Amino acid sequence: MTEQGAGTRRGRGRRPAGEVRAAVLAATGRLLLEEGLPAVTFDRVAKEAGSSKVTLYKWWPSPGALAAEAYFARSAPVLEFPDTGDLRADLVSQLTAFVRLMTREGAGVPVSQIVGAAQTDPYVAAAWVEGYARPRRDLGLARLRTAQQSGQLRPDADLHLLVDQLWGVCYHRLLVLREPFDETLVPRLVDQALRGAAPEG
Amino acid sequence: MTEQGAGTRRGRGRRPAGEVRAAVLAATGRLLLEEGLPAVTFDRVAKEAGSSKVTLYKWWPSPGALAAEAYFARSAPVLEFPDTGDLRADLVSQLTAFVRLMTREGAGVPVSQIVGAAQTDPYVAAAWVEGYARPRRDLGLARLRTAQQSGQLRPDADLHLLVDQLWGVCYHRLLVLREPFDETLVPRLVDQALRGAAPEG
CATH class of the missing domain: 1.10.10.60 (Homeodomain-like)
Known part of the structure; x- marks a missing residue:
């Protein structure tokens, strides 16, 4: 040897x-x-x-480009989209995994560093956007489309916007408000995105 | 002279x-x-x-800290919160002004540079968060609170989350997805945040 x-x-x-x-x-x-x-x-x-x-x-x-690709590879197994047929439950479980990864599992700091660098470094931007952000958005969209087809979302719901109103909220706290958050936020987040903030009727 | x-x-x-x-x-x-x-x-x-x-x-x-404070001063008159008593109309008008400032009026690039720098420079972070992001969030919250008191939002609506689900969506597109958007998005964004994406009942 x-x-x-x-x-x-x-x-x-x-x-x-x-x-x-x-x-x-x-x-x-x-x-x-x-x-x-x-x-x-x-x-x-x-x-x-x-x-x-x-x-x-x-x-x-x-x-930076390598880092963005590595983050996609590393996070993919954690961030799988379940499809049990119950949209609310599946969103709560996926977003809980996402928020835990960002907070307890420490991905919040490197992710904010990568997104920060992406604002001025075109290589990091391309790797982050094409190698992580849009592919992950598309995986979310696919799950939402199934739910829309089974009548769990309005036929006229804007699914791109719904992605922004779920995962984008977490990035808003992480990057823009730079405020701590944890997975207890998730059920409220999902309910408010699905039911809306206005009174019914 | x-x-x-x-x-x-x-x-x-x-x-x-x-x-x-x-x-x-x-x-x-x-x-x-x-x-x-x-x-x-x-x-x-x-x-x-x-x-x-x-x-x-x-x-x-x-x-960077000076830049963040200057951006607050510069944008404040454009970003006033109207209160005509009609929440939907007021949100559409304020968010339209916000999206126009970010897009047509060219603030998207400097804002993304400031938020990008804030991820690694603590002075920029403090100036951005304390001098712009949270004060602006609090102005939004104040308008939403009035609407909640007048019954235009559910008594149990989470107003912090609603801010994230309105303005945060725009930052998500700007910073994370780095995708072009314009003010035609705004009425759909407001309606979906207020009514939700799920079918009624």
Whole structure:
């Protein structure tokens, strides 16, 4: 056996590209959640993932772009959209997972750093928007469309707006008001989006 | 008469502090909307406002903090909350002014730069949150409270959430999805927040 430290290349052969890519995304996701966006440098990631910096430069235009993609990969399993047929229950369960990820599981800081950087760095913006924000929005839309087809949403409900009125609320608190929030908000949020704030009738 | 160029001190005496402050905020607001946050440096502002840089350093901890305060001063007259007694009409009119300011009147770029910087610069964060975001949220809340008292909102409606579900939607598109939007969105946005997305009953 050859000696193997953590984070060094295994053996002398090349690892398949898919494996390297997965290792890079995993290492980046870990760094991002544990230490925040400033820790995601190509140097650090190459060391932690046991890959070469040349590879990183070849595959990602900037560390911020890599960070956005890694966040998508890392959060996808947590943020799955259940479909039990009960829209309210499914929204409460998905949004609870989302808010927990942002708060207790510490994603709020790196996410706000990525979105912050996206406002002035076009590479981060493209990676965040095309690699995370819009694909996640589309997954939400798909679940809402099923609910609309089964009559749980008004036929004329604007589903894009409904996404904004659910997940956008959390981003508004995180980024704009910079106010603490937790998952106890979620049932009220879902009910108010579904029933409205005005009296019935 | 002494010669007076634009942007130089008038006469040899000191201007009252209130006048200097107003000139600084006006010059900063102009720079911010016309050229964006990077144009707001203490050098540029001092030159445009005819004030000394020492004064700026004394009054503001950073150019970003000055920019956030200037944006509040600049936008306040545009963003007044009407109270005609008709909540829906008043929300449509205020949000239309807000969306126009963000889009046609060009505030979207500087606002996203300020909020972006706020994610990593604590001075900008404090100035934005305490000098703009929360005071504006409180003005919205006050109008919603009047409406709730007159029975135009459910007694159990969460007014903080309603603010997030109205203005937060616009910030979500601006900052997170980075998608163009315009004021044609507003009536749908208000109706969906008031009536909800679920079928009645």
